[in-house]
Amino acid sequence: MENYDAIIVGTGAAGGIVACVLAEAGKQILLLERGAALSFDDVGRDQLRNQRLSVYGHNAGPELVGNPRVFVDPNGNSRTVKPHEPDYHNNAACLGGGTRVYGAQAWRFSPDDFRMATKYGIPEGSSLADWPFPYETLEPFYERAEWELGVAGADNENSQRSPRKRDYPLPPVPPGPQTIALTDGALRLGWQTSPVPLLINTKPYQARAACIACKYCVGFACPTDAKSGSHNTVIPRALATGNCDLVTGAIAERIEVDQRGNVSGVSYFVDSPQGTNRQTARSKFVIVSAGAIESARLLLNSTSAHHPSGLGNETDQVGRNLQGHLYPRAYGISPTKVFNGVGPGVTIATTEFNHDNAGIVGGGMLADDFIKPPIDFWYDSLPPDLPRWGLANKQFMRDNYTRVLHVRGPVQDIPNPEGRVTVDPGVRDKWGIPVARLSGTTHPATVIAAEFMRARGEDWLQASGCEKVWSSQPGLVLSGKQHQAGTCRMGIDPRASVTDEWGRVHSHDNLFVVDGSLHVTNGGFNPVLTIMALAFRSAEYIARTL
Amino acid sequence: MRAVVDCLIPPDDYPGAYEAGVCDYLERLYQTDLASQLEFCAAGLDCVDTESRFRFATAFADLTPDLQSSILQAIETGNVLAPWPISPTQFFNLLVTTTAEGYYSDPQQGGNRGSISWEMTGFESRSI
Numbered sequence: 001m002e003n004y005d006a007i008i009v010g011t012g013a014a015g016g017i018v019a020c021v022l023a024e025a026g027k028q029i030l031l032l033e034r035g036a037a038l039s040f041d042d043v044g045r046d047q048l049r050n051q052r053l054s055v056y057g058h059n060a061g062p063e064l065v066g067n068p069r070v071f072v073d074p075n076g077n078s079r080t081v082k083p084h085e086p087d088y089h090n091n092a093a094c095l096g097g098g099t100r101v102y103g104a105q106a107w108r109f110s111p112d113d114f115r116m117a118t119k120y121g122i123p124e125g126s127s128l129a130d131w132p133f134p135y136e137t138l139e140p141f142y143e144r145a146e147w148e149l150g151v152a153g154a155d156n157e158n159s160q161r162s163p164r165k166r167d168y169p170l171p172p173v174p175p176g177p178q179t180i181a182l183t184d185g186a187l188r189l190g191w192q193t194s195p196v197p198l199l200i201n202t203k204p205y206q207a208r209a210a211c212i213a214c215k216y217c218v219g220f221a222c223p224t225d226a227k228s229g230s231h232n233t234v235i236p237r238a239l240a241t242g243n244c245d246l247v248t249g250a251i252a253e254r255i256e257v258d259q260r261g262n263v264s265g266v267s268y269f270v271d272s273p274q275g276t277n278r279q280t281a282r283s284k285f286v287i288v289s290a291g292a293i294e295s296a297r298l299l300l301n302s303t304s305a306h307h308p309s310g311l312g313n314e315t316d317q318v319g320r321n322l323q324g325h326l327y328p329r330a331y332g333i334s335p336t337k338v339f340n341g342v343g344p345g346v347t348i349a350t351t352e353f354n355h356d357n358a359g360i361v362g363g364g365m366l367a368d369d370f371i372k373p374p375i376d377f378w379y380d381s382l383p384p385d386l387p388r389w390g391l392a393n394k395q396f397m398r399d400n401y402t403r404v405l406h407v408r409g410p411v412q413d414i415p416n417p418e419g420r421v422t423v424d425p426g427v428r429d430k431w432g433i434p435v436a437r438l439s440g441t442t443h444p445a446t447v448i449a450a451e452f453m454r455a456r457g458e459d460w461l462q463a464s465g466c467e468k469v470w471s472s473q474p475g476l477v478l479s480g481k482q483h484q485a486g487t488c489r490m491g492i493d494p495r496a497s498v499t500d501e502w503g504r505v506h507s508h509d510n511l512f513v514v515d516g517s518l519h520v521t522n523g524g525f526n527p528v529l530t531i532m533a534l535a536f537r538s539a540e541y542i543a544r545t546l
Numbered sequence: 547m548r549a550v551v552d553c554l555i556p557p558d559d560y561p562g563a564y565e566a567g568v569c570d571y572l573e574r575l576y577q578t579d580l581a582s583q584l585e586f587c588a589a590g591l592d593c594v595d596t597e598s599r600f601r602f603a604t605a606f607a608d609l610t611p612d613l614q615s616s617i618l619q620a621i622e623t624g625n626v627l628a629p630w631p632i633s634p635t636q637f638f639n640l641l642v643t644t645t646a647e648g649y650y651s652d653p654q655q656g657g658n659r660g661s662i663s664w665e666m667t668g669f670e671s672r673s674i
Contacts, residue, residue, distance in 0.1 A: 047651040055647065056579040215669075341670055374667045375650040389554040389622075389642050390615060397650070398560065401667035 004030045004245075004283040005546050007266045009252045009298065012097020013528050014515040014535035015289030016230025016238070017145075021539035023243040027546055030281050031244055032268055034251040034290075035061035035094035037231070043101060043221035047373050051092055051101045051482070052219030054084035059220070060101045061093035066430030069293075072439035074476070080427055089324070089438060089480035091291050095248055098291075098482055099229025099528065103218035103370050104199035105346065106151040107525035108142045108162035108533075111135035112355045113412070116521045120361045126416045126443045127321050128361070131520045132490050132501040135162065141533035149228045149532065150205045153197030161194075161351045170202045172347075173211070178338040178368050178405055179347040185464025191352045196367050199528070200344060201226040208232065215343040215371040253278070253433050254302040255286050255511065261306025263511045269431045276431065285546055287503075289515045289535070292322060292484035296421040296517060297436040299488070299498075299505075312488070312505035312513075315495045319421035321486040323522050324479035325364075325410030326442065326450040330457030331381050332405050332466025339402035345371035353456050354412070354524045360452050361445045362412030364524030366460065369406040377401060383470045405466055407457040411450045412524035413479055413486075414443040421487050442479050450474050483527050485516035503538040514538045547572065547591055549607040553614045554645045560666040563649050563657070571648030571657030583640065590637030593630050597621065600628040 005027040008015050019031045036042070038060060044050075049057035057064055062083050071087035072078040081088045091098045112119055114131040122128045143166050145151075152170035155161070172195030175183075186193045200217070201210050211226040225232050238244040250268045258264045265282035288295045296319035300310040312318055349367035357363045372381065378397065381404060387393050419440035427435045454473045461469045491497025494506040503518050505511040516522070516531050518538075523530065548564045551572070555563035563569075576584045597617055598606035606614060620626055621634045622642075648657020650667075664670055 045652060046654070048647055048655065337668075339668060341668075373651070374663055374669050375647060377667075378646050378650050389618070389645075391556050391558060394555050394558065394560075397663070398666050401669065 004028050004281060006285040006287055006542070007032065007281055007283040008287045008289055009266060010097060010289035010291065010294070010515065011095050011230055011235060012091070012289065012291060012515065013099050013230060013531040015287075016096065016234040017532055017535035018287055018289060018514050018539040018542070019238040019244055020234035021536065022543055022546070023238040023241040025543040027243060027543065029238065029244040030283065031238065031246045032250040032252055032266065033095050033246065033248045035092070036248050037095040038100060038221070040221045040223060045216060045220060047375050049084070050219035051090075053376050053379065054090075056084065058084045058090065068427055068429065069435050070424040070427050070437040072437065074441055078437070087438070089293060089478070089484060091482050091484060095235065096229045096231030100231055101219055101221060102229070102482065102528065103344065103346065104227050104229070104528075105526040106146065106153065106197040106199045106529040107365065107523070108164075109135065109523035109525055109530050110162050110351070110354055113521060113523040116362065119355070123361055123414060123443060123445045126414050126445065128414055129489070129491065129496070129520050132492055138530070138533050138537065139163070139165065141536040142529060144536050145529055145532035149199055149233045150201055151197050151199055151529070152202040154195050156192050156194035159192040159194065159351060161354070168197065170205055173198060173200070173202055173344060175347055176340045176342055176345070177336070181334055181336075181338050181405060181464045182348050182368060182407070182460065185460050186350060188463040189459065191350045191460070193348050193350045196346045196349045198344060198346070199228040201228065206233070211344070213342045215341065215345070215373070217344040218370045251431060251433070252290070252298050253431065255288070255298065255311055256280060257304050257306060261304065263311070263508050285510045285512065285542065287512045287514055287542065291515055292487045292517045293421050293436050293438070293480065295513055295515055296487040297423055299513070300423045301434055311511060312498050312507055314507055317489070317496065317498045319487050320417040321415040321489055322419045322421055322438070322440070322478065322480055322484065323413035323415045323442065323486040324481050324483040325413055325522065326446055326474040326479055327408055327410060328450045328454035328457060328471065328473055329380070329406070329408040330454060330461055330469065330471035331383070332461030332464070332469040333400055334403050334405050334464070334466055337402045338405050341371070343371050345369060349409070350460070353453060357452060360449050361414055362449050362524055364409045364411040364449065364453050366407050366409040366453065366457055369408055372406065374401060377404070381406065383468065405461055405464060407460050409453060410483065410524055410526060411446060411453050413522050414445040414449070415486055415521060416440070416443045419478055438478060438480065440478055441476050444476060446479070447474065447476050483516075483522065485519040485522040485527055488513040488517035489520045490518045491520065502541045503534070512538065512542060549614060550591065550594055550618070550641065551645050553611065553618055554642055555649050556611065561662055563645055566649055566657055566662050567659040568645055568648040568657040571655055572644055574656060575644060575648070580644070586632060586637065587640065589632050590641065593628065593632065593634070593637070594621065597626055597628045
């Protein structure tokens with residue numbers, strides 16, 4: 001049994017950064033990852049089994065067998081779901097977590113995203129709240145994430161969305177024909193646009209190569225390592241210090257407490273060719289960075305005589321306010337080709353509608369999309385009045401795959417306490433650990449905002465010269481998935497939050513949550529850069545305190 | 547099965563589903579990931595033929611493409627005349643989806659031989 005300064009559970013966007021900052025500060029770290037360190041070939045190019053389209057499986061964990069969750073539908077019917085099914089709300093379980101296979105959009109939240117309750121009031125039935133600090137507090141850490149991992153982008157001087165003190169370290173991805181069409185449309189509408197910031201090397205950066213414009217960002221691994229995630233930036237830095245022990249294939253069972261109820265370490269299972277071993281490691285601090293669903297599950301599963309309802313759950317807040325993003329999508333047929341086969345494919349966005357929309361709480365960003373393989377296009381993007389088979393379908397694919405303009409974006413989720421993670425009383429995983437049970441939906445105000453954004457997407461395509469426009473509008477469902485957040489929200493009042501502004505669990509001096517679970521609200525943007533910025537901020541605090 | 551998949555994705559300037567390898571893809575799929583659906587799918591294919599004989603006293607494969615399409619339209623909407631022991635619409639949905647998966651996904655799956663659908667759509671096959 002080893003004694004560490006800190007044990008970190010999870011190696012995703014947050015866990016990798018915490019490990020790096022603590023290890024570089026000289027702390028002795030144990031970093032646990034339930035999944036494997038996947039090579040490019042391990043992740044592969046299977047278009048039916050990946051994190052973007054998971055028809056029969058996926059490519060970055062967890063394994064389909066032995067890792068169930070329970071999903072409760074809005075009518076109250078529960079069923080066991082496998083990791084590749086949509087209702088599982090999976091995020092990749094491998095070294096680097098979601099960052100191994102994400103699209104890597106690197107947005108800062110806007111200042112108003114930190115003060116949603118003040119700006120809009122609290123819709124009935126929602127748990128909308130302000131963050132415990134303003135944008136300005138996080139701004140230096142956004143900058144740090146952008147420079148230490150490498151973000152390519154360029155702000156629009158006129159939009160002043162999220163004020164910055166330092167430019168991006170890398171130039172934005174080049175425009176394509178879709179960018180030109182959508183720029184024209186936005187000009188006609190009087191909308192400001194900007195390139196989409198990406199954690200992708202548009203030039204060689206930090207000893208890693210530049211993007212070669214392949215078509216496989218989201219859902220897959222990068223062939224040149226130009227896409228920056230925890231696995232190829234902060235985790236190698238942590239390991240290079242000699243202060244960080246990394247164990248992959250290690251699933252945390254519970255956080256241990258001593259006889260007085262104080263957090264003392266983590267028990268976990270490690271699979272090896274010789275079998276499964278249960279181990280317990282001791283540490284001064286424990287940091288939970290397993291993602292919004294699994295972090296909540298681990299706290300709730302860590303019951304003891306002192307903490308019968310789990311750790312940090314004295315006021316029944318752990319696991320509540322699960323949120324992600326609804327994604328309205330709009331499509332239109334452009335008179336000319338808008339596809340040049342140059343990845344990543346996402347190039348232009350507007351943030352005109354993230355706030356200040358009459359009668360709407362919040363809003364969201366709209367952007368074009370990552371290059372969509374034909375099978376994803378067939379599933380996702382065809383007009384509803386097109387026959388699903390026969391010559392008409394085939395010829396639509398032939399004539400229009402390169403002419404369809406795509407616009408989509410994440411809508412700010414209005415949280416509510418009933419969208420939540422609990423642990424299932426009956427179903428266990430292959431190690432015997434009770435599994436996550438997901439229930440509830442987003443708040444109806446989110447659906448209203450999504451409908452508003454869907455209509456703006458159609459506006460943009462019509463103004464961009466599209467002859468035929470159609471769209472798809474999400475319903476009142478639970479959101480979570482890769483953008484899962486909110487289940488251990490930060491706050492000042494322990495009755496309405498799980499941690500303080502540093503991610504320290506209110507009822508424990510040495511237990512932290514650092515990942516998307518902390519997000520009080522999840523912005524109308526892809527959340528990963530905010531997760532990273534928060535991780536740098538919390539990790540610096542932890543390094544000072546330890 | 548050949549006749550059915552070629553009705554779903556017919557040959558024109560570009561190969562139809564059969565020539566692209568979709569039958570090979572489906573045979574493997576229904577023995578692996580969709581093994582639980584093998585009997586269901588086989589029963590459905592039998593029913594397509596029964597429906598054809600019921601309506602035209604001819605095997606499905608021997609009908610003209612127009613008549614084949616009219617039968618599939620009836621199955622798609624559930625307006626079948628022959629007795630079906632399984633849900634015709636559920637069967638049809640499964641077959642349409644899995645046929646498209648084979649034809650439009652990566653050539654390694656077996657139903658997009660020579661990246662033919664990628665060439666057709668313009669996605670191309672730059673192998674990086």
